[in-house]
Amino acid sequence: MSSPAAGAGEDSFEEFYAANFQPLMLQLYAYTADVGHAQDAVQEAFSRAWARWNTLARYERPAAWVRTVALNVARNRWRRLRAAQAHARFHQHPVVEGPSPDRVALARALATLPENQRRAIVLFHIADLGIAEIAEHEGVAAGTVKSWLHRGRLALAAELADLRTGEQHV
Known part of the structure; x- marks a missing residue:
């Protein structure tokens, strides 16, 4: 896979990903306490970074941008889960018996x-x-x-x- 900004900044996207995925995943795991959710959030953040790599490659700390996005992804997931749980609690449907x-x-x-x-x-x-x-x-x-x-x-x-x-x- 070639980077959309091959040569942009000092590192290619592949090098940036290889160097930063594991540390960011561990940080998100510490935050979420769930390896799967942490991996999903970090992968989503890197996907968004890939689409903006021409711009991010010029940032002083592109990993900070990816971390912020990953944290936001994890937070938004929690919000959706809490909202779904609240909805389920307040809108419980009564158990309906089957037809006679x-x-x-x-x-x-x-x-x-x-x-x-x-x-x-x-x-x-x-x-x-x-x-x-x-x-x-x-x-x-x-x-x-x-x-x-x-x-x-x-x-x-x-x-x-x-x-x-x-x-x-x-």
Whole structure:
């Protein structure tokens, strides 16, 4: 890998990296108490330094810039973690029980219906939409919706009866 500023300053980026990675990583490890987080922060800082190497190579102490960036990366990570933990504490979702056996049977039975009949039944019986609203939503005549509902209910009743007795339609 060649440096974007080959010849800029006394050291190439590769030499700068080789000379400074380990000491900076140890400093960040002492700060974070986590080797993985320290390595991530230092690598991120060196990535940012690489993009600015033409400018940084002229700094009196480019390693100080990398250290500052690495510390900021580690601090920002802690802030995000604290915010996520606070959010999780204050926005805990209650544990919701799974669906009842009847609801599972209904979902299975609905899945066997043609899509237009299934959609009509769901919109009418679960979403509480009227025939006219479903017709408008589907772009069909009200009579078509009534037909879908009638056929869907008949097929649904037969399917639910079969599920109760253990039979299956093929």
